[in-house]
Amino acid sequence: MNREFDTIAAICTGLTESGISVIRISGPDSIEAADRIFKTASGLSPSVFRSNRMHLGQVINEDGSILDEAMCCVFRAPHSYTAEDCVEIQCHGGIRVTGLILSLILSGNVRQAERGEFTKRAFLNGRIDLSQAESVMSLVSAVSDRGVSVSASGLLGVQGERIREIREKIRFSTAHIEAALDDPDEISYSPDDLLSETEPVLLELKKVSSSSKVGKLLESGVDTVIAGLPNSGKSSLMNFLAGEETSIVTDIPGTTRDAVRARITLDGDIVLNLADTAGLRDSEDPIEKLGVEKSYAILNNADLVLFLVDGSVAQNEENMKIYGTLGDKKTVTVITKADLPAAFDIDSAPFAHRVSFSSVTGQGLTELRSMIRSVLDMDPDPEGKQAGLMILTSRQETLINRAISGLENAIASCGEGVTEDLYVSHLYDAYGALSEFLGEEVGDDIIDEIFRSFCMGK
Numbered sequence: 001m002n003r004e005f006d007t008i009a010a011i012c013t014g015l016t017e018s019g020i021s022v023i024r025i026s027g028p029d030s031i032e033a034a035d036r037i038f039k040t041a042s043g044l045s046p047s048v049f050r051s052n053r054m055h056l057g058q059v060i061n062e063d064g065s066i067l068d069e070a071m072c073c074v075f076r077a078p079h080s081y082t083a084e085d086c087v088e089i090q091c092h093g094g095i096r097v098t099g100l101i102l103s104l105i106l107s108g109n110v111r112q113a114e115r116g117e118f119t120k121r122a123f124l125n126g127r128i129d130l131s132q133a134e135s136v137m138s139l140v141s142a143v144s145d146r147g148v149s150v151s152a153s154g155l156l157g158v159q160g161e162r163i164r165e166i167r168e169k170i171r172f173s174t175a176h177i178e179a180a181l182d183d184p185d186e187i188s189y190s191p192d193d194l195l196s197e198t199e200p201v202l203l204e205l206k207k208v209s210s211s212s213k214v215g216k217l218l219e220s221g222v223d224t225v226i227a228g229l230p231n232s233g234k235s236s237l238m239n240f241l242a243g244e245e246t247s248i249v250t251d252i253p254g255t256t257r258d259a260v261r262a263r264i265t266l267d268g269d270i271v272l273n274l275a276d277t278a279g280l281r282d283s284e285d286p287i288e289k290l291g292v293e294k295s296y297a298i299l300n301n302a303d304l305v306l307f308l309v310d311g312s313v314a315q316n317e318e319n320m321k322i323y324g325t326l327g328d329k330k331t332v333t334v335i336t337k338a339d340l341p342a343a344f345d346i347d348s349a350p351f352a353h354r355v356s357f358s359s360v361t362g363q364g365l366t367e368l369r370s371m372i373r374s375v376l377d378m379d380p381d382p383e384g385k386q387a388g389l390m391i392l393t394s395r396q397e398t399l400i401n402r403a404i405s406g407l408e409n410a411i412a413s414c415g416e417g418v419t420e421d422l423y424v425s426h427l428y429d430a431y432g433a434l435s436e437f438l439g440e441e442v443g444d445d446i447i448d449e450i451f452r453s454f455c456m457g458k
Contacts, residue, residue, distance in 0.1 A: 005084070005121060007033060009105045010113035011098055012457035018093035023102055024457065025087045026118055029109050031074060034087040037104045038072045046087060049074045059091060059101050067104070068097050082118050083125035116454025120447065123439060130439025130450070131160045131396065137454050138219050138392045146269030147218035150390045159390070160438055166204055167434040170407075173197045174427045181421065191414035194423055202407040205400060212397040214378055215390040217303060221263065221271035222376060225299050228308030229318055233336035236359035237308065238262065238276035266369050270378055272304070304376060305331045311356060312340040323351070330375045338363050395450070399437040406430030 007027030013020070025033055034046040040057035049055055051074055059067040070091040080086035091101055106112060116137070123133045135154030142148045153159065173194065226234045242262040260276040277295035299305060305326055309319050323333070333351035335344060338358040346354060355371050357364035391397055406429035413422050435441040 007110045008113035008117055009033070009102060009110050010118070010457040011102055012088075012118075013093070013098075015095055015098075016093075017095060020090050021093045021098040023089045023091065023098065023105065024081075024113075024118060025089075025105060025110065026080070026082045026084050026113075026121060027110070028085060030085045030087045031076075033105055033108050033110050034072060034074070034089070036108055037101070038070070038089065046072055046074050051076045051079065054090075059089070059104070061104070062107070067100060068092055070101075078125070078127070081127075082121040083127040084121060113457065114451075115456055116451030116458055119454060119458055120451040123447070128155075129157070129160045130442065130447075131163065131437060132157055133439070134393050134396065134450065135159070136458065140455060140458065142219060143221045143263070143271040144218055144265060144269050147271075150215065150218055151392065154390070154392065162208075163434050163437055166201055166403075167431055167438075169197070169201045170403075170427055170431045170434070173201075174424055174431065177424050177427070181424075194414055195411060198407050198411055198427075202404065202411065205404050205407065208391060209397065209400045209404060211390045212400075214376075215392045217376065217378065218269075218390070219392055221273045222303045223301065224272040224274050224304045224306060225295075225302040226274060226276045226306045226308065227295065227299060228322065229310070232308040232310045233334075233359060234276050234308050235260075237306070237334065237336065237357070238274060240359040240362070241272070241274060266372065270373065270376070272372075275302075299326070299329070302329065304372065305329050306372075307331050307333045307351075308336050309333060309344060309351075310337055311335040311342050311344045311346075312337040314343050315345060332368070332371050332375055334368065395446075396437060399433045402433035403430040403437075406433060 005027050007025065007029040009023060009025040009030075012022040012024050031047050037059055038046055038057055039060055040055055044055070044057075046055075049072070054071045054073050056069070056071055059070050061067050068091045070089050072090075073088050075081070075086040075088070077084050077086075089101065091098060119128075119133050119136050122128050123130060132155055135151045139148060139151035139155055142151050176193070176197070226238055228234055238260060241264050243264075262274045262276075263271060264274060265271050275298055277298055307323060307326065323331075331353065333354040335346055335354060335356045336359065338356040339360045346356070353371055353375050355364050355367045357368055391400060406426050409429070410423050410426035413426060432441055439447070
């Protein structure tokens with residue numbers, strides 16, 4: 001279904017000096033707008049260009065002077081990103097020249113595109129579903145190789161197809177019940193029938209729901225806090241993992257007052273947003289005390305804690321006190337300074353996930369990586385088998401959980417002796433949630449909110 005829109009334009013590449021910049025125009029007057037400003041050396045205008053072919057030419061100012069040499073490509077509806085007539089101009093990547101070309105385009109019957117408006121039109125014109133549109137932004141913001149793979153899978157429709165298959169099974173059950181209600185003499189439907197049809201679907205949806213945490217971590221990275229007593233090796237570990245000296249390392253306790261941050265990638269698919277925090281201890285120094293308070297505040301919001309214990313000194317109560325405050329946080333205990341004589345009895349400490357490590361020699365790095373992966377439940381997926389299972393946004397997670405609730409209510413009704421029409425009501429709830437997931441039953445306010453999070457030019 002195509003809808004009529006006005007014509008929009010925007011710079012699609014970053015506003016920085018680069019080799020080229022790309023300006024996109026989309027809408028009913030896009031080719032006419034390109035005709036006003038672009039000509040080939042032989043005088044041809046974009047309106048006579050073959051679709052999907054690049055043409056070398058010049059961008060012409062209103063006074064007839066040449067503004068830039070550029071490439072122009074025309075995409076005629078519906079074979080374009082937005083499923084509308086669309087033109088893309090590739091010019092030299094100067095900030096000023098790109099802005100001047102956009103101004104020329106906007107001087108006609110064209111307005112500046114809003115955030116995400118090109119992708120929004122692709123959705124409204126039926127070229128992609130809403131889960132594919134969300135995958136566009138996930139792909140742009142992905143920080144790991146695996147995050148890119150998962151987002152690309154969603155963009156290609158793997159995720160949406162999976163949801164449609166699940167929804168079709170729910171529709172089949174609903175149709176079966178309604179047929180039995182309409183013709184009870186010829187068609188029977190029992191609670192056992194409902195259970196046999198919906199329990200496998202419920203299990204499948206729960207598998208999808210369980211991917212939400214991993215999906216979010218793949219998209220934005222794992223907020224990881226390095227915590228422990230002063231001089232436990234936090235800054236040394238930070239510098240070792242970051243591959244550069246981001247934190248000051250001294251023998252003087254309490255030198256780290258504010259959180260020092262860095263982003264690293266483990267094996268291409270797990271990104272850790274590291275924060276090296278102030279040593280956790282009681283202090284009378286007002287500045288250090290503020291640093292400790294801030295460390296605990298950062299700890300509360302962490303996805304993962306690397307809790308450091310100095311392996312060269314004997315066990316002390318302060319370590320156990322700090323460890324006790326971590327509660328159910330995903331935690332890897334790192335027994336540091338493994339290159340020094342061991343004084344810490346690892347076996348006597350109740351640390352569930354622990355590894356010995358040396359920032360001097362790198363001893364234990366492989367084990368540390370493996371332990372982090374295990375604690376986060378993010379095992380490698382080299383063949384991309386999990387890509388179609390991932391949900392990447394809070395909206396998607398909410399709707400999957402709504403569908404799960406609908407199926408659980410339908411199944412619970414089986415043991416309550418209710419009439420079949422109540423089964424149907426719960427199944428419709430699940431079906432509607434999955435339809436909203438795909439964008440088939442969603443309000444304009446939700447659509448606007450989703451696309452407002454996109455970057456300009458997308």
